[in-house]
Amino acid sequence: MTSPTTFEFNQIGIIHSCYTEKFGIPRQPGLVKETTATLELLPPFNREDTLDGLEGFSHIWVHFIFHQCIQEKWKAKVRPPRLGGKAKMGVFATRATHRPNPIGLSVIKIGKIHKHNKRIFIDLHGADLLDGTPVIDIKPYLPYADIQADACGGFAPEKSPAFPVKFTEEAKQQAITYKNKFERNLLPLIEQVIEQDPRPSYLSNTTDRQHGVKLWNSNVKWLAKNDHFLVTEIEIEE
Amino acid sequence: MTSPTTFEFNQIGIIHSCYTEKFGIPRQPGLVKETTATLELLPPFNREDTLDGLEGFSHIWVHFIFHQCIQEKWKAKVRPPRLGGKAKMGVFATRATHRPNPIGLSVIKIGKIHKHNKRIFIDLHGADLLDGTPVIDIKPYLPYADIQADACGGFAPEKSPAFPVKFTEEAKQQAITYKNKFERNLLPLIEQVIEQDPRPSYLSNTTDRQHGVKLWNSNVKWLAKNDHFLVTEIEIEE
Numbered sequence: 001m002t003s004p005t006t007f008e009f010n011q012i013g014i015i016h017s018c019y020t021e022k023f024g025i026p027r028q029p030g031l032v033k034e035t036t037a038t039l040e041l042l043p044p045f046n047r048e049d050t051l052d053g054l055e056g057f058s059h060i061w062v063h064f065i066f067h068q069c070i071q072e073k074w075k076a077k078v079r080p081p082r083l084g085g086k087a088k089m090g091v092f093a094t095r096a097t098h099r100p101n102p103i104g105l106s107v108i109k110i111g112k113i114h115k116h117n118k119r120i121f122i123d124l125h126g127a128d129l130l131d132g133t134p135v136i137d138i139k140p141y142l143p144y145a146d147i148q149a150d151a152c153g154g155f156a157p158e159k160s161p162a163f164p165v166k167f168t169e170e171a172k173q174q175a176i177t178y179k180n181k182f183e184r185n186l187l188p189l190i191e192q193v194i195e196q197d198p199r200p201s202y203l204s205n206t207t208d209r210q211h212g213v214k215l216w217n218s219n220v221k222w223l224a225k226n227d228h229f230l231v232t233e234i235e236i237e238e
Numbered sequence: 239m240t241s242p243t244t245f246e247f248n249q250i251g252i253i254h255s256c257y258t259e260k261f262g263i264p265r266q267p268g269l270v271k272e273t274t275a276t277l278e279l280l281p282p283f284n285r286e287d288t289l290d291g292l293e294g295f296s297h298i299w300v301h302f303i304f305h306q307c308i309q310e311k312w313k314a315k316v317r318p319p320r321l322g323g324k325a326k327m328g329v330f331a332t333r334a335t336h337r338p339n340p341i342g343l344s345v346i347k348i349g350k351i352h353k354h355n356k357r358i359f360i361d362l363h364g365a366d367l368l369d370g371t372p373v374i375d376i377k378p379y380l381p382y383a384d385i386q387a388d389a390c391g392g393f394a395p396e397k398s399p400a401f402p403v404k405f406t407e408e409a410k411q412q413a414i415t416y417k418n419k420f421e422r423n424l425l426p427l428i429e430q431v432i433e434q435d436p437r438p439s440y441l442s443n444t445t446d447r448q449h450g451v452k453l454w455n456s457n458v459k460w461l462a463k464n465d466h467f468l469v470t471e472i473e474i475e476e
Contacts, residue, residue, distance in 0.1 A: 003443070004247070005248075005249050005372065006247065006248050007246070007247050007249070007303055007308075007372070007374065008244050008245070008247075009244065009245050009246075009247065009339040009341070010243075010244050010338060010339060011243050011244070011245070012338050012339065012374075014341070018385060028382075028383040029379065029383065030383060045338055047314050049314050049315055049328055050308070050314045050315075050328040050329050050330045051328045051330055051331060052315065052326070052327055052328035052331060053327035053331035053332070053392060053393060054328060054329055054330060054331035054392070055390075055392075056388045056390070056391075056392030057331065057384050057390065057391060057392040058330075058388070058389050059387075059389045060330075061343060063301070063339075063341060063343070065245055070245075076285050076287050076288045077287055077288075077290065077349070088290070089290055089291035090286075090287055090288040090289045090290035090291055090292060091288050092289055092292060092298075092376040092377070092378075093289060093290060093291035093294075093295070093378055094287045094291070094377075095294035095378070095380070097378050100248060100250050100283055100375070101247040101250065101301075101374050101375050103247070103301060103374065103375050104300060105301070105375060105377060107383070107384060107386055110445065123242055123452075134243065136245065136339050136341065137330075137337060137338070137339050137341050138330045139330070139332075139333050139343060140330075140331055140332065140333070140391070140392055140394075141386060141389050141391070142266065142391050142394055143386070143389045143390070143391045143395070143396075144257050144266075144269060144394070144395070144396045144397050145266040145267065145345070145387070146345060146346075146380060146384065146389075147385050147386070147387065148268075148296075148297050148381070148384075148388075149295045149384070149385065150294050150296070151295075151379050151381045151384075151385070152294070152295065152296045152381070153295060153379070153380050153381045153382060154291060154293075154294030154295040154378055155291060155293075155294055156378075156380055156382070157381070157382070158381075158382045164345070183288050189401060197441055230279050232251075
């Protein structure tokens with residue numbers, strides 16, 4: 001009974017998201033409210049009746065797989081970005097990706113549940129999930145059980161402060177061109193993604209260095225200035 | 239990319255709990271504050287350093303397996319006890335056990351992290367977990383991300399009201415005998431377990447019917463009266 005065993009799970013869905021690479025993904029859900037994504041149920045789970053009653057809830061728990069980390073070894077100790085990448089913490093005291101089982105958990109605000117042909121989608125707001133992420137379960141968020149008002153949050157007691165983000169005239173114009181072409185307003189999304197400071201900790205004290213982050217089919221270039229970030233260019237990847 | 243795939247996970251721990259059978263287990267964590275249980279890390283994950291930093295947090299998320307349901311088929315629609323066992327809801331709008339992947343999720347208040355010989359334990363308060371439950375992940379509860387103060391809870395907006403529980407003199411005496419023998423105070427645990435009304439919905443309108451619930455090595459007998467529950471006997475199972 002006490003010898004460890006293994007369990008096999010089937011993917012039940014997939015995430016479609018603006019985050020097409022790991023770099024730039026917010027470190028927790030809900031930080032970038034502008035993010036829109038969808039969760040698509042996959043066969044044989046793509047049945048509308050599995051979602052009956054979900055419309056009364058505002059949020060769901062999404063259990064997903066850190067699929068780009070699945071081949072990597074787990075680590076007993078990791079360096080959380082919240083501690084500047086310096087101090088090491090036990091992996092079970094963090095939500096790091098290199099876990100013994102690469103299972104992620106996000107609470108996400110849901111929008112419309114809709115159908116296209118036989119495909120079933122749940123709109124997600126503020127998801128911190130990579131495009132293509134496999135989903136293994138969805139559960140309703142139950143405020144009476146999940147809100148632990150007296151909880152204390154160790155080394156991550158509150159949100160990191162946001163960093164001011166500015167845009168060059170050129171970048172603003174490119175965002176307008178992008179919007180006309182793809183009907184997506186990139187400016188607030190870029191602002192909310194970059195104000196989280198997605199830079200790796202070892203670069204967090206450098207200035208005037210160019211960084212890039214991919215959002216949908218755009219490649220956003222920005223510089224770290226002394227007291228703000230400056231978005232200089234929005235390239236469209238055709 | 240959009241074809242479903244399967245994932246294999248290793249058990250990282252096991253739950254030791256007073257709930258030795260499914261019947262009587264509270265339907266969410268935290269409802270029965272008196273419950274004490276422990277989570278034991280299993281090899282090769284039984285390393286203290288994997289928990290470094292966890293002492294600063296008050297609560298953890300436990301991802302576990304509904305191991306007694308693992309052979310059973312999933313259901314697209316289930317009858318949540320909250321709806322009196324009558325209305326059916328989509329499985330993904332509930333936390334029912336018969337899910338496509340039988341993964342459970344509980345937020346649990348933690349106590350001491352301690353060691354006996356080479357075994358590592360985390361004390362759990364208010365766990366809703368069956369003895370022997372396999373654990374596949376532990377994550378810290380992050381108040382700033384996990385408390386969704388504006389969430390709405392569909393058909394389960396708040397706790398069910400508690401039902402009054404009384405004890406016969408005989409049952410009280412048996413609880414004292416039990417306490418002297420095993421150093422466990424059963425009375426508050428029994429009260430908190432039974433006030434949740436663990437009866438199956440089809441029996442919830444019957445009176446004077448005897449029910450039994452196993453807690454640790456005791457078998458607790460109780461009757462449903464008109465306006466309260468009456469605990470009549472606490473049998474010790476040797």
